[in-house]
Amino acid sequence: MTTVRPDEPIDQLDLRILAAVRDLWSAADPPPADLVDRIRGAVALAGAFLGSPTVAVCRQRTGSDDVGRITFDSDALTISLSVGVNLDGTVRMDGRLSPPGSHDIELRTDDQRLCTRSDVHGRFTINGLRHGPAHLTVSATDVSLTTPSITL
Amino acid sequence: MVGGPRHGPKPPTDMGDGDTDNRYEHIAVLLEAARADPRGGMDPLIIELTPLLWHVARAQGLDAAHCADVVQTTWLNLLRSLADIHTPAALTAWLVTATKREAWRAKDAHRNETLAGDETFADLLDGSAGPVDQALVADQRRRLWKAVDQLSTRCQQLLRVVAFTPRPDYGLVANRLGMPKGSIGPTRGRCLAKLRELLTSDPDGEWG
Numbered sequence: 001m002t003t004v005r006p007d008e009p010i011d012q013l014d015l016r017i018l019a020a021v022r023d024l025w026s027a028a029d030p031p032p033a034d035l036v037d038r039i040r041g042a043v044a045l046a047g048a049f050l051g052s053p054t055v056a057v058c059r060q061r062t063g064s065d066d067v068g069r070i071t072f073d074s075d076a077l078t079i080s081l082s083v084g085v086n087l088d089g090t091v092r093m094d095g096r097l098s099p100p101g102s103h104d105i106e107l108r109t110d111d112q113r114l115c116t117r118s119d120v121h122g123r124f125t126i127n128g129l130r131h132g133p134a135h136l137t138v139s140a141t142d143v144s145l146t147t148p149s150i151t152l
Numbered sequence: 153m154v155g156g157p158r159h160g161p162k163p164p165t166d167m168g169d170g171d172t173d174n175r176y177e178h179i180a181v182l183l184e185a186a187r188a189d190p191r192g193g194m195d196p197l198i199i200e201l202t203p204l205l206w207h208v209a210r211a212q213g214l215d216a217a218h219c220a221d222v223v224q225t226t227w228l229n230l231l232r233s234l235a236d237i238h239t240p241a242a243l244t245a246w247l248v249t250a251t252k253r254e255a256w257r258a259k260d261a262h263r264n265e266t267l268a269g270d271e272t273f274a275d276l277l278d279g280s281a282g283p284v285d286q287a288l289v290a291d292q293r294r295r296l297w298k299a300v301d302q303l304s305t306r307c308q309q310l311l312r313v314v315a316f317t318p319r320p321d322y323g324l325v326a327n328r329l330g331m332p333k334g335s336i337g338p339t340r341g342r343c344l345a346k347l348r349e350l351l352t353s354d355p356d357g358e359w360g
Contacts, residue, residue: 021296024293024297026203038224043227044191
């Protein structure tokens, strides 16, 4: 057995080994098939708000993903969502913004784009949604917030 | 930048792998396009580098569902920093660091849940099925699995990320995995050397 010194320069065999390691992980634990499309959708949506004063990304709050309730926090705004299924199988989303305020809200899925506006108490409802990944964007006065993907 | 000076740190030696070099140059072109048009020009970069970010996130021991969110959040955050990033090396370093931080944040936030992200190589091997499984049982690949599984967790994590990283960034990636600055080369070298030794010492393998 030839002992390989770690300070030797990387050579072709090392590169072959690294390529094989890459193939191995690509086969054993690849990214989800829809991940790139999900990200492209989210980035396109957030990019559309780049002209706004600030584009911010909310972060899902700890333990907020039980029983259809999801909370996203950011420095400027907290978005609390309650997601339920109607009798006809469509999805209803009730949301509340904190601090409360009337802001434009857009929900985008793979094939739907629904717009509404929260009331002065920060409440809003979007109904008739189909199941699947979605992104919510809230356009407040000086900031646009986009959530990571939500699975409806 | 064709014909111009290469951006970012040079690899320590000429490793003679044209494909990897081309990939690095390719990313430089994609970065320029994204910087010129952040609204619509990010897609090729996302396609090219999402696998790297996925494996960075997974290497932090986070489950698949949370890793998907982590990678997405990282790309969204990049939108705000893109203007300050000028080279592929800086881009990769930024993305790797941001992904790792986000993964740690997610791991911390979901600490009380059962996260299925600490699979060993053997777990992943056993859990695979169908065509992937068939590919994995190929003799050379099985020997590689066995060899990688004998490495320390740190080495597995490092080599997993290094294997997906455009080559001029090896050192930066190692740095982002929390290693002492002075030991980037030797540590990477030790992990690679150990794996190479395991593979080449197998008399029936094809790595000698």
